[in-house]
Amino acid sequence: MRPPFTALHVVQPGDGGVARVVADLTGAQLARGLRVAVACPPGTPLAGRVRALGAETYPWRAGRDPGRAVAAEIRRVGELVALVGPDLVHAHSAKAGLAARLAVRGRVPTVYQPHAWSFEAVDGLTGALARRWECRAARWTHRIVCVSEAERRRGERAGVRARWSIVHNGVDxxxxxxxxxxxxxxxxxxxxxxxxxxxxxxxxxxxxxxxxxxxxxxxxxxxxxxxxxxxxxxxxxxxxxxxxxxxxxxxxxxxxxxxxxxxxxxxxxxxxxxxxxxxxxxxxxxxxxxxxxxxxxxxxxxxxxxxxxxxxxxxxxxxxxxxxxxxxxxxxxxxxxxxxxxxxxxxxxFDVRRTGAALAEVYREVAGGGRPDLMREPVAQ
Missing domain, CATH: 3.40.50.2000 (Glycogen Phosphorylase B;)
Structure with a gap:
């Protein structure tokens, strides 16, 4: 029997709205029969919730901001990719997008979801560097998923050239x-x-x-x-x-x-x-x-x-x-x-099941040729 499609989510932060989005997505993907692994800061609400849902959970000790620890954070993502052997890596938010894309460099199909662009948070030289990075990292990104059309347009205005998908956030x-x-x-x-x-x-x-x-x-x-x-x-x-x-x-x-x-x-x-x-x-x-x-x-x-x-x-x-x-x-x-x-x-x-179905279609387009299991209807829990 063919093994299930495996998605590795790399996530920072482990709390707040992004964490709730990832937890809901994890539940939807598990219900579809996917193998789901989540790398996130240990001891966070996200780590506890996805573990309770039945996802494989791996500690990724990453802070929100770039710093001296970033090289170790990138190495850890590389180790987890080798360990999990995913069909696709899905990076959530700027820090995970930085570490995952530098670790993988396009060798594994990669989806990046900014959940708001990093360069909006900073001005001056730091903002310019953040925009330059997002433009450069797009070459290692098979798809950028934006949660709104406005977010996609903002990325384009900043010079990011990528294949885009718009998938609105959803809730239960x-x-x-x-x-x-x-x-x-x-x-x-x-x-x-x-x-x-x-x-x-x-x-x-x-x-x-x-x-x-x-x-x-x-x-x-x-x-x-x-x-x-x-x-x-x-x-x-x-x-x-x-x-x-x-x-x-x-x-x-x-x-x-x-x-x-x-x-x-x-x-x-x-x-x-x-x-x-x-x-x-x-x-x-x-x-x-x-x-x-x-x-x-x-x-x-x-x-x-x-x-x-x-x-x-x-x-x-x-x-x-x-x-x-x-x-x-x-x-x-x-x-x-x-x-x-x-x-x-x-x-x-805006139901989370619609979000799960839309992302399953993105996964199929990016990495799931010949994988009908991606489009399987969720199993009632």
């Missing part, structure tokens, strides 16, 4: 759509029943823009005095955000599952400075909650048609963000309608 819509309602979720979390609640889920860092949200919040609190804001997550900006937070803002810290916070919320906000297509808004919409997003890559593509006017604000603009938050907090019937349509929109086009 059925899981987010089920579960306790708003009242029970609030009781479990200790949130008062009648408090207008805004929730922001994401890594506490410059990219996600929680500092812009805190700058906007006094204007919100002056017009909706009983409103409360909860920041869910952890990251390098946690201490600074905690120090700047007024009493009406709570930092809830990291959670294994953000779904209870989505269910408790009246409105979910994601004020990012850059993205490919943020995962948290998709999860929130699958829960039936309206979202307010900064108008960065992937935001317009993730929203239901017609919601741009209510649900998008310019990035880095506290005044516009505050005014939009107030408008939505003061219109409960509009929020309900936006949330109901958002849940339908997620079910129609």
């Amino acid at each position: 819509v059925a899981r987010y759509a089920s579960g306790p309602g708003r009242a029970l979720a609030r009781t479990a979390l200790g949130v008062p029943a009648r408090v207008p609640l805004v929730v922001c889920v994401g890594r506490l860092c410059r990219q996600k823009g929680q500092d812009t949200l805190l700058a906007a919040w006094p204007r919100v609190a002056s017009r909706v005095p009983d409103a409360r804001l909860v920041l869910v997550g952890d990251g390098p900006d946690a201490a600074a955000l905690r120090a700047a937070a007024p009493p009406s803002v709570t930092l809830a810290g990291p959670v294994t599952d953000p779904a209870p916070w989505y269910r408790a919320a009246d409105l979910v906000v994601q004020p990012s400075r850059w993205e490919g297509m943020a995962l948290a808004p998709l999860e929130a919409m699958a829960t039936g909650r309206p979202v307010l997003l900064s108008d960065v890559d992937g935001a317009r593509e993730s929203l239901p048609p017609g919601q741009d006017a209510y649900c998008l604000v310019p990035p880095g603009d506290p005044t516009a963000l505050a005014d939009a938050l107030v408008r939505l907090l003061q219109r409960p019937i509009l929020r309900l309608a936006l949330g109901q349509r958002a849940r339908e929109h997620m079910r129609e086009g």
